[in-house]
Amino acid sequence: MAQHGDPYPVVTVDAVGIVVCHNDQAGGVLARIAVGAELAGIAPTWLVEAHLRHVSGAGERSSAWAAGQIGGRRVKALAGPVVDGEVTWWLVGDSAPAGAAQELARERARAGLLQELTSDLLASMNVERCTAVTVQRAARNLADAAVIVGTGDGRSFPVTRCTAHGPVEQERIALNPGQLPGLAEALLGLPAVSSRWIDPQQVPSWAMPDGFVDDAADVGSVVVVPLPGHGVPVGCLILLRRRQQATFTPGEESFARLFAARAGAALSIARSHALQAHITEVLMHDLLPPDLGRVDGICFSARYRASVAGERVGGDFYDLYPAATPGGETVAVLGDVCGKGLEAAVTAGKMRVALQALLPFAADHTRLLTLLNGVLLSSDRSPFVTLVLATAVREEARVRLRVSSAGHPAPLIVRATGQVEEARTAGTLIGVFADIEFKTAEVALQPGDVCLLFSDGITEARGGPLGNVMFGEDRLRTVLAQCAGMPAEVVTERVQMIVAQWVGEGRHDDMAVLAIGAPHDNRLTTVNESTPRR
Template identity: 45%
Template sequence: MVTVSSWLRSPCPALVVDAVGAVHGMNDAARTLFPEQVLPPDLRHGESVHVADRSYAAHRVDNEDGSVTWWLLDETDLLLERDRAALLARMSSELMTSLNPERCMNVVAELAAEHLADEAVVIAPPSGNGHPVTRCLRGGTPTYELQRVDVEEVVGLSEALRGFPPVPSRWIDPAAAPGWLAQDVVSIVVTPLPGHGVPAGALILIRRDKQFTEAEEAFARLFASRAGVAISAASLFTQQASITERLTRDLLPPVLHRYEHVELAGRYRASGDTERVGGDFYDVHELPDDQLFVLFGDVCGKGLDAAVQTGRVRTAVHALLQVVTDHDQVLHALNQALLTTDESRFITTVVGTISPEAGGLRVRLTSGGHLPPLVVRTNGEVEAARNKGTLVGILPKILTETDEVVLAPGDSLLLYTDGITEAHGGPLGDEEFGEDRLHRALTACGGMPAEALVEHVHMLASQWVGGGEHDDMAVVAITAPRRRPS
């Protein structure tokens, strides 16, 4: 039971109202809140009432004499913390949906302008020719651009952008703020955006009508810490994705094109649908006298490890060709290089030198344990090149065999990996595509341009596999151009 003395001494505002709504008594806390002793007109049990920029939850207690005691419980700080928790949850949810730094900066600026300031500016560390900057006015749309700004003009900004050692928020004299940052404002706070061991940038909060309080600045630091983690994660992901793309591009076979005397075309498909690189490879190098050196092969295994080995092979051959172009010497040197490399994988390969001659092409081929290339004549005849050899990178010495193929105008030489012939598929999904099926398919390809030939073979193998598993697939066509009418 609440005694008269206890409710009068309570720090919680309390008012006693009679049956007609007249105020009969107040404690000291209520008199401070309602100096004119006027009851708020919208007072209802269980609902909130706003008085002097604060919010109170009204609770009614009926007394025996018919009067009512109203207790007003200050819930301002509770509601503020609830709103702030909701803001942090909303920001985390929106930032989790993107690993794009620009998108993250826009989200942070927009939420900060909506809940913390009249305007928010997010500045990231320098990138290229300037600083990525996002601005947003309350109720507006964030704008992102790369700007050349002098961060030394803003006190604490350069320190915040460096990220280490950690620095506190800085209150900026609005009169000292440069024009590019803000004009006609009354309060500016610069808060660092701490990231995962790397600086994510700085959040600048701007107000035009009132100062920031210490409590607001403290929450801004908490807001900035969540934002900084998300922005830095997005930046790191973007950097890693860029590095991965650059490395992947170097591991992929090159795009082949038509030379003056030779048509070249290639197709490549990695074993996994989500992978871009694998263990099949090909490369073309220009030699003197309009000659071309072709490297084609297959690394034992598949996936990233095999792709790394293809990069080593292609780099090694490129270096060897600066001093020697003889097939046997290139393959023997490559064999020694692979044997002396830790965690190396053996390969099958075929190298060829293409020489233009009157009426067509002469191709000299040397095999390092690879499948014999196929010659496709314009009349549909298909024949295999006569060269064999041992695997490269597994024995101290290798045996090689060289063959020469003459291509008349319209004839093609097809290089392919076992991913084509060993592709499992068909009606039951367990039958190899096989060399016989490839030979029969090529009889209908006489006279095809190089681009059409490789596309046709690649399409047949892909259709045979369907959605099943397969090894890396690579195919290259070397075609003697048809004579143009004079």
């Protein structure tokens, strides 16, 4: 992009040949130049053709230089790299100083370096990788070695360093920013200190990559520049040169600050992304369903598939609360929140928290569900919920269940003989009416029997040969009859697999199943017995 401070005429032109910007010097070469003007109308044919070659990609295979006549004198034009379809041209007349071509070539190389740096950093949102790429680019193009000191906690700081051709070293160390002049100021985002004011022999050992020099006496020049972020600094960049190398010039220090500004912006974005990912992971942890297994001699298993591909949570939910005392009832619940996606998942998370708080009332299903209904009614934005509440206790070889439905499909019991029964329970959905009623069913599971709780996403799943036929309860009963005598985990896996095959690639609602089984063995506990993750 053209800058007013450039010593030579500079003009930036977009992909279709429109002038985007130019400096004052360009007006002395192209008399009719103006922002928005067509290049073809103000410049000679040779420059227009060179621009078209460059934006089309042909310029990458030929020289970046073009030359011709403008106003009766010979002019050379140097093309910068294509950035967002725009090309910046530096115009040099034959009367320009002898070193103009070399200086412009150097400026072009720097512009290319900044473009490559931006491209590399934006290709990854990983903070460590972005930091490593930055020090590698800086060491190879700006100095003999580079170090990045990130923002720390006041006692320790992340440090990344490397030489021009050496490996990247990353570690977190305790350091005193006051050991190196300009470091403490750079970490605060203050302007860089000129390299002339930094004694190279004051460079601490932690700032020198392995194999760079034997000691600080071999360091010839040091530049310390801040890495500005979005609102707050993200660290600082330290550039090191050996004693036998030329010291940093003011122009090189100025470019180092520009380099650091580009890197700091990308690192700031990466850190923001990492922070958001961490926050999401922490919040998601409490929304994820628990891992189930055998609890107090009772087998529990569940499967879940969200309506949105790739999501891990949704409006369906299940949970398990092991008995607090020996011989007590373990509480299992499977529910369905009206809605889909993350918003429904958040409501499902609130339901699980409320259920856990109401566990002392679990012995009385009606009271617990009535209290839960009151919780939902008192909330302004909570949608209605259907659920099945089950309490289970092991009694010798069998498992005794009490099951209550709140507007939810009644559970199905699969006997070891292959018979499939429906639990005789019914009730009002919660979160809508103040007056609600429930009927609790008593179920006895003999060894090999399984009680399956499921959401309507299972029976209402549409698919099959015609692609729009509901799976239905009859098919579910047939699948369960084929699972007679199978462990709870096999039952849930097979049901989920058959329904997934029925749906295929079609759209579907959240689907959840939870099985409670009486094992064939008589073990009440085992050393390998799993406990639900809370």
